[in-house]
Amino acid sequence: MQRYILSRLIQSLLILLGVLLIVFFMLQLTGDPVSLMVSRNASPEQVQRVREEMGFNRPMMVQFADFMTGAVVGDFGMSLRHRQPAMKLILERLPATVELATVALLMAMVIGIPLGLLGGSNPGGFWDTLCRLAGLIGQTIPNFWLALILIVFFSVGLGWFPTFGRETCTVFGIHLPTRSVILPAFALCLFTTGQLVRFTRAAVLEIKNEDYVRTAYSKGIGDRQIYTRHILRNAAIPLISIIGVQFGYLLSGSIYIETIFSWPGIGNLLAEAIGNRDFALVQAIAFFASLTVVILNLLTDIAYGLADPRIRYGD
């Protein structure tokens, strides 16, 4: 297991290095970054001054080395707009996005896995129809549209939830989510729920017919234990990888959902940064999103090893 984790760790570091490279050259690909940063009618002298201020007049290799030494310690330079370190801005917004993503993931798991299990255990029945419908709806309805409908219906119409913004309550110094997270989280979890329903159903349908399930039946094990101990345990293996990938996607921040609900998270920050051509911030967010995905993939691989003994010992 240690060797397995170590090899995954080294792979992750290499990926991050690649990401840094891409993030750096992303800016150079725009041609002359300075022309994007100054206003259209700036004089050549002004452009030259900004160029020197930002250090774009230095040789490429020097710029790259500078960028890399900064990036390694989390320094992506100052946000042009906010006049603050880009990383600091991200870390400020992080709790809101983590809260939204976690609640959305929990919702998706609580709805998706039991529904997929019910559907897969009696194919063709009522639950299966519901399950397939949920999978289809979850994956096809655009979440920004659903978000607007939810606001119109539950916030404006029924007044159950605030229409926008994030509210927290503080218990013993810990910020806890309030009902303000429910609508954005539900809109955000929709796609993940659809995926979980479909994959759980498919996994159960497949595993139900495995020889070892028949062996379990031949021992006289009851249906409930067959599902919890034998089928679900094995179905968990493919589900872990989906949950990992989906959580990474949720954590990178959703531009649509955070914008619609004015949720003060990373997605919102990114939308703003792109609008302002705030390059340092965009670079920092891009790197941060990759970092999140890489870390989650690493955790997924480790969880995978824990769930499947064939991987754990198979090195």
Next chain:
Amino acid sequence: MSTILSVRDLTLRFHTFDGVVHALNGISFDVQAGETLAIVGESGSGKSVTMMSLLHLLPMPPARIARGEALFYTNGTPTDLLKMSRADMHRVRGAQIGYIFQDALSALNPVMTVGRQIGESLVMHLGMDAETARKRAIDLLDDVGIPGARARYRNYPHQFSGGMRQRAMIAIAIACNPRMVIADEPTTALDVTVQAQIVELAKRIQRERGMTVVWITHDLGVVAGIADRVLVMYAGCPVEIAPVDDLYDHPQHPYTRGLLSALPRLDDRSRRDLASIQGAPPDMMASPRHCQFAWRCPYVFDRCWKAVPPYYPAGKGHATQCFYDLENGRPRTDA
């Protein structure tokens, strides 16, 4: 000897998209307490389907039992396994009848330790607590000849060798001391030396615990070493049943005779080709109207195409489903 299982006219069909497969066509046989009955036949002849259907282990649908009964005797009282409720069946499986599957790698849960897979039915049927079940599972692993049982208890199936997995499979089947064990080709996936060990193990366990064994196989060599009686199946029909020696010495069905003559012999020095049975097994999509072996039978005559033959007695405990009297070399004259 008392009868422990009595199967009568078991007829089972698979209703598939392509049509109805007549998998079992009126299977009847008895199993005596304490004996080993071998069921032999080629792939698709219905050996496994027969025994799995008794324990409701076939997916239904597509499988459907058209008629028949399977009386399982407990202290002389029969209960029909085929009509048993789901809950009652849970109490029979594992506790009364154990099942050993053939490919132990796929038949064992890959993410559960071998020990827990053995202990599971102990907790279920005998109401043992976790610690007692653990001790008992270790004893069982030891009993089926797994060295270092205490450490092996924590292992997963993929950490076992093929032979050890099959031993663990046997430990699972016998965990609750069932009265009958069905061994469904337990030696098929193993190499010959391990096969022999598994056969020896099965014989020892049967002797020690006085279990009844139904041994499904297509290996006539294994049959000779282990069985008391043999049921030969062909295309879902029970073509011959006989005590083992009698079957080898005086096969009464052309199919059995063909099978036996197709066995290669170590002492045969001639360089001729191995004997084989011409043709292929019949299409099982049609309901049998006559002897299913007629297409391939060297002794076929007009009557064979007109009706399904009944059982003809052919010696003590010996019966065959054939219109031709092989022993005397002429058609039977009963009707």
